[in-house]
Amino acid sequence: MRSRLRGAGAAAAVIALVAVVAVSWFGYQQLTGPSCSGRIQLSVAAATEIEPAIKAAADQWVANGAAVGGTCVAVTVTGAESVDVAAAVASKHGATLAGVGQASGTAVTPDVWVPDSSTWLLRLKSGGATALGPTNGTSIARSPVVVAMPEPVASRVGWPDKKLTWADLLNQITSSKPLHAGIVEPTRDAAGLSGLLSLTAAASRPGSSPAQAQEAMIGALRQLATNRSSLRQDLLARFPRSNDPTAIASALGAAALSEEDVISYNSAKPPIKLAALYLEGPPPAPLDYPFAVLPGVEPAKASAAKMLFEVLTTPGFRNRLAAQSLRGPDGNWGEGFNAPQGAPSPAGGGATPTGQGGAADLDPVAIQKATSTWSVATQSGRMLCVIDVSGSMSTKVATANGATRQEVTVRAANQGLELFDDSWAIGLWIFSTNLNGPLDYREVVEIKPLSTNRNALRKGLASVKPSKGDTGLYDTLLAAYKKVQEDWEPGKVNSVVLFTDGKNDDANGISQKELIAQLKKLRDPEQPVQVIIIGIGNDVSRAELEPITEVTGGRPFVTVDPTKIGEIFLQAIALRPPAPR
Secondary structure, X not given: OOOOOOOOHHHHHHHHHHHHHHHHHHHHHHHHHHHOEEEEEEEEEEOOOOHHHHHHHHHHHHHOOOEEOOEEEEEEEEEOOHHHHHHHHHHHHOOOOOOOOOOOOOOOOOOEEEOOOHXXXXXXXXXXXXXXXXXXXXXXXXXXXXXXEEHHHHHHOOOOOOOOEHHHHHHHHHOOOOOOEEEEOOOOOHHHHHHHHHHHHHHOOOOOOHHHHHHHHHHHHHHHHOOEEOOHHHHHOOOOOOOOHHHHHHOOOEEEEEHHHHHHHHHOOOOOXXXXXXXXXXXXXXXXXXXXXXXXXXXXXXXXXXXXXHHOOOHHHHHHHHHOOOEOOOOOOOOOOOOOOOOOOOOOOOOOOOOOOOXXXXXXXXXXXXXXXXXXHHOOEEEXXXXXXXXXXXXXXXXXXXXXXXXXXXXXXXXXXXXXXXXXXXXXXXXXXXXXXXXXXXXXXXXXXXXXXXXXXXXXXXXXXXXXXOOOHHHHHHHHHHHHHHOOOOOOEEEEEEEEOOOOOOOOOOOHHHHHHHHHHHOOOOOOEEEEEEEXXXXXXXXXXXHHHHHXXXXXXXXXXXXXXXXXXXXXXHOOOOOOO
């Protein structure tokens, strides 16, 4: 099952890869004899649950004399958690993945990667790894995403006779006596992300307003967050281990997992088996195990990878998959597959007999929004929000029904405010030039926990209006940085988030060079303060902002269309590094 190597990480995968490479050539020579010469060493990193099937097929191919143009081929297949390889690929290609963090210093990228889901490839491409290309990654296996429930709990909601929907699950999670649902961090787990996407779609039910949909979704996210886990095996361990009714009632009652997870869990004969619920409604993306040849692979290895792919798409490979509780890429299963009760029959064929969409149905915008919303709604932080009120903020936005840049910005800030739970501490400043006597900035609401500060922030945002001044950006940023640093709070990400629509325009203020020098002097690695700048419109210079944010470990986000500021705000908060411990 997928939890077998979770926690071992990319470093363990690399050690195993080195060990296999060290012995592969000697054994390979014994098998191939004189029919080929030289060596092409192809490295494959595969999700842990599919690794045995790929390794067995590759070993058989090698034993039968695998060669490309007369050159011998040796293949090493290593099981690796998809999130660990994704972090290494992101690091190599300068991509950013929300919630994934930095790659291990020993992590390396393989020639071929078979993650558990195409969502990893899509997130990497959206995050900046454009070298992956638009079509890389054809599916070689499939496992539907289901809702796993202890059988007694599933029986109470109508399983196996009643057809349940994702909307039903959403209602169960957000009711006055909520179902104890959990999730593996969806930013780090493909099945968790798939379930989150389906719940998000269910929240936007017909007849509900955007505000109602957001309220339902945030309620579900916070309930899930109480039983979230970074590790799959930790979440599985929370299911009931006793037939005692009290133990069942207090244990985990539901989680989005793969069909393979459920089959493997039940194969260990636990006291309480898990039911696999194939919910109707927005179809969750299945785990589809794409075969991806990573960028930079030399032509000979690419040819070897193509031949290996052909081996992994033969009818015999489907039976190897069945032994690992996985289906073929079309959803049909091989001999010996132990389907859970209620599993949709693959009879009749078709690309998606299980009723779940494929990689082509994935929406990168929806994925980014879901992961960003999750990160913002379930993490805690301390933030000073600083809003530009210079004269240009009164400019009307054509794509916002005539609303001004100021109004669009305040609207986005208000929407973001509703995502933060009461553990957040947030304050509000505004800035222009000479706004408060000789100062370019003015405090509207001091930084306090939202448990006592939420209404004050709502009133403060409602009071934000454009001035007639210019943009005193540099002086304001320096003062805001010092303010957040003064009362730095451990265990949280302490940050300054500044909204502006222009370049620094303050003849009496400090220069960019002076600002950067002061930030470097103030910076404390033990108490970091991150600066995020959100630029709005055509007058913002990314080149001006990047050197400033880089000093603090932040980054600028720039959008020409001010109506996109809400999406940008989510991304900016979600892509922050983990809080220091």
